[in-house]
Amino acid sequence: MPYDEDPKQKPEHGLEEQKEEQFSFLQETIKPKPVTRRKILTQLARVGIYGLIFGAFACLGFFALKPWAQTKLQGSPKTVTIPDDEEPETEPAQDPQAEVVQTPVLDAESYKEIMKSVYETAKDANKGVVSIQPVQADAALSSDGSGTQNSAAGIIVADNGQELLMLCENKICAEAEKWTVTFSDNSEYGVSLKKQDKNSGLAVFAVPRVKLTSTTWENIEVAALGNSNLTTKGDLVMALGNTFGYADGIGYGIVSSNEYQETLADGQRRVLATDIAAASNGTGILFNLSGEVIGMIKPGIWNETENNTAKAIAISDLKATIELLVNGDSVPYIGIYGTTINDAIAKEQEMPTGIYVTQVSTDSPAMAAGIQNGDVLQELAGEKLSNLLSYEKAVLECKVGQPVKLKGKRRGAGGYVDIDFTVTVGSLE
Template sequence: MEHKNNGHEQEYPLYTERIVPSPKVKYRRLIKTVKILLLIIAIGVIYAVADKIVIPVIMDKIAVRNRVVDHIEFTRDEYPDPETQQIEDQRQIKNDYDAIIQSLRSKVSDVQRTVVTVREYVSGHYNDNDSDTPYVSEEIQDDLVKLENNVEGYSTMGLLVGHLNGRYMILTSQTYTAAVEEYAVVVQDSDEYKAELVCSDELTGISIISIYDTQVTDADSQYMKVADLDNSYVLNKGDMVIATGKIYGTSGAIDYGTITNRTVANSIDNNYEIFETNLSCMKDDYGFLFNSDGNVVGISQVNSDSKLKAIGISDLKCMIECMINRQGKMYFGIVAQNVDSELSEKNGIPMGIYISKVDNDSPAYQAGLQPGDIIQGINKMPCYSIQRLNDKIYDSSAGQVINVSIKRKGKSGYFDASYDVSVELR
């Protein structure tokens, strides 16, 4: 059938559908771009933090781990056998008194360089109304006046025993450091340097304090001299010594004296030789004894007597080393005395280290050692003196187990036994 449109084309309306894209689709590229930018920013922030904080911390830890830390080490002195000691006691003493005094005098200048003044450190206080204006209380003003006038009651003396890891190590009175909150070191009666406490020991009355060498002037650095610690085991009655420190109530005083007596004091984990001199002693005095070579042989002992007494330096070396290197003291936990051949024969007991007391809860107590036991060996090696035992204890690390061989008295006499003791660092 033919369709006609009478010359006109028939128009049909066009239907147009409008498609609206989803926002997710529409902004997909934008979101992706923003995510990339945020990721770049985050990476940049993380890198910046790592570069400024994390990496330096890690590098510091690596540097500390790889850093070589110096340790102080003194020459150990062999505690003499009784027979050897008798020979030493029989040696001839020089008769030329003037020559001896002259020899001692020649060492005075070197001796003076090894000692410093230790006194209370006084800092200014600030007024609350004006933080920029230092306010010093009347009490502090009084203290400053006393310090400036060099009132001896406010100071003591110290001995330079080491210079390592950027610090000067100074041995001084524990009684003084316990009574004063902050302390300063004075060199040549001029410059003052704030000091820090390293370690203290009440039994011997010794404290170790330190000052940083970076704060010390060139003049003082050239003047200061670390003392040499000598062998006090060879010191005998009649020997002459130089005494310096705080003596006769005066800081920095020097005198010459004679060893008049030599005794032994029992203490925890060691015995100390005590040297009495003919020099007078006042309350709060604290001095050091030097031999004719200008080396230290004794450290002042706190006592109520009128004569200056000193602990032999040889019995203190291990402890001083540990106080400086490890900021502590090794602990075993016994009080004992040496049984030599004479005492052994006289009392019918074996030679060795006779334990008279064991501290409760000490390493020795926990291991099973008892009063009356006689130590004869450490780690399968002979050990017949408390001084040698002390060396072995201080040669050990904290928590290290040492094997102790003993003689213990039973019903049928003495028998052998051994115990493992884990020493402590305190």
């Protein structure tokens, strides 16, 4: 009997054919639109515009945040160390068999070459010279037009990584709150007072490094501090600064004397006197022919009022004080004027050796401790005092606010007796 096919059922292959017919359109391949040259250029232009916008915002953000980042992320300032003076080298003995060098003939032409060479040294040294002046309400120059009234010449003395530090006389600190500095390229910047010491008459000002332009950096440099202990009478020297009552002057001359001292509380400083003429209020810097600073020229040394010549405080006698000031530390102060009593004087005068007190400053730590004129001081904070230099060094090694022991002798009815003092070290700022 033949197989009867159920009409309700369809063979499987029939279903597959039906599905293929119903969904045959899904097998068609959809081709992407062709990429034209114009479309490529449009996309590139869009990417370029987005890049320019992003770059502009990035640049604006960089320049807006640069001062903040340089200030906040530059780290702590470095401690400045002023190198000690080196001992002079001993000249080797001359060999008598050595060839004698013929001395060149000096004439007008050679003199011109010498002066040209000295001037080139002065120009290089002048890169470390500055002029600092208080900001006046009227900002007017002096009546003579020199612009040096109330200003003080100084030097770029150190760079601590954050600030450029400048040393000058502290006369411009009185009754002023703002100051400006003028560098050798005539650029001018606002500066702040970092530290001053009224006893030594020195002040250090600071300007942030980030404020200085590249042009200024190219025209300035930190001054080299020389060894003024090697300076002798007759040495050739240069005076730069406001020595003559006007800015940016240069003078040449010789050291006429180096044998005298200027006395101040807790020490004394050697004076380098020259034959270079100077204004009565002139300030400047004294250089040797190697371009090194050997002195700070200041008016009023020995209270001269006539026949003024430039006189400078020897830089070697200031280095310990300078190191304290550039690091923002107070300079220790006790307030004693004295003179050295050596073995010969002690034997002749029948008195003990040490520092003979000639004067005690009013309202000083020494006066508060009860030290009097005529006392002989022999030990400070455990250090033996043999002369004024050792006393000054011992004072500068103390810390401001620190109580220290001072031992010595005082004349009584039966002769000299031991005395002890406790002095709280102060400062004059």
